[in-house]
Amino acid sequence: MMYNIDKLYESVAKEGAVCVGLDTSPSYVPSSMVKNAGSGAAAVLDYNKAVIDATFDVCACYKAQIAYYEALGFEGLSAYAETLRYIRKKNGLVIADIKRGDIADTAQQYALAHFAGEFEADFVTLSPYMGVDSLEPWLRYAESAGKGAFALMRTSNKGMRDFEYRELKDGGRLYHAVGDKLSALAADHMGVYGYGAFGAVVGCTEREEAVEIRRKYANLFFLIPGYGAQGGAAEDAAALLQNGNGGVVNASRSILKAWIAVAEAAGDVSAYQMDNRKAAKFAAESAYNEAVKMRDAIKNAVESKKGTQ
């Protein structure tokens, strides 16, 4: 059996390293689409489907941030479940960005919720604070169903310095201690392309640090946030890849709101929202163009990196 991480590796090799983040707020959706859908949550689902269809051949996978759906209550969670189902039915891969982390009995319940049933995803994100026993129940799904996970290691937000970055008495920083444990877990569940079923969330960061992290944790597949809206660039992301693979680079707002950027540049946002179908088509095309631009920028950065090595 192949792990999902192996499928993700193949997807990156074929379609590039972009992970399209579906952190979809109703405020990103053209007003005519919201009106047509009848509710913010229904509009989010329509919008997600349009973006998924448009970007399917130019991205490696999708990531759905559950918070945006929970904020819309049951209707939002229904849009969440439908979004995951839509991607999986097309044989796409989807990461449930849920950052769960709890004692083993509870983790087992969470795994039931997100690796099976109505909210089934291919991967989840996890928070490591409580330790390895909080991660282990998820791991069992690697062997039984190929499932994968990305645990928080070194994120790209400002608050990262508060704890993740703290230096330990025994040497290294807290995120190194997390990386060491994750790397050991990965070694016990190795896929066919040299990456474990369990990877890590590592944000775009200073180049030197990225190079060190990539070298030190060669068997960890990275989920890389912080591109675009959060300030990271293609070169930063490329530094966290190995031969252009071994990681996916997430962008959410820059892709979901690409149509707004284009419309604003043209000087009239409302003109692009008037007609429901035209607006959907325009938003989808803008998302596609942005994803392609990002995919190619990362590809070029990977090529330049090879040139300098």
Place this chain on the structure above:
Amino acid sequence: MMYNIDKLYESVAKEGAVCVGLDTSPSYVPSSMVKNAGSGAAAVLDYNKAVIDATFDVCACYKAQIAYYEALGFEGLSAYAETLRYIRKKNGLVIADIKRGDIADTAQQYALAHFAGEFEADFVTLSPYMGVDSLEPWLRYAESAGKGAFALMRTSNKGMRDFEYRELKDGGRLYHAVGDKLSALAADHMGVYGYGAFGAVVGCTEREEAVEIRRKYANLFFLIPGYGAQGGAAEDAAALLQNGNGGVVNASRSILKAWIAVAEAAGDVSAYQMDNRKAAKFAAESAYNEAVKMRDAIKNAVESKKGTQ
């Protein structure tokens, strides 16, 4: 305006320090109740209501572990929402045990989900790994709506040693660094009884460490897991209280499964499940008795502690 943490303080003063954990698995519910309810999720809701009614005057608050409900899909989440609503309608206090932790934009969406709308709770639990900026969006709800939160600090599971317990280069352990930040946040949002709106999750632990933690973080209200099923005792919990307040001690399984323990001791579990109403009454009474036993054990431990000081 009083913070919810002030209401919780008053509740502890009046009803004792027990927090009834509603981590309700359908397997804890008498079979006749499940049959009568028609589904596991509906049975969980019926069971919760019976336990809430029975324990309402002998506990300080409730804690609902969302994982157990997510595992049952939409029906489970409906039981979760109904459970929260049931407690709040009775003017009880409920902690949503969700352990969220994400970048600020996402945290804002989560706060919308759990401090308002269909899943509104009085308190949440949070994971601090990503740093203070991941906690701040929740804090705003302290001022606007009295809401509170407990961030993970020093838990009682085995894996706690992996990261929480790591010694830092600058002195102290990781959980101290977290406690220091939380204590500073609490100081900016102080309630009327000397505790900040933001508290911490601190598990039952070795006595000496508990005494040190309690002394060092005097302005933090503690949510204390690890009692009963997880091995902690009344004396351990009392060490984390100040004059019997400043914390709530959670027990889930020992209360929810109290009827099973009684029935097993009587030698015939199935006899106690035959009739739907009798089973509910028996389970509720057993939960009540267990909560009272725990409340009194903590009270006695607090008195003995006073005697030795």
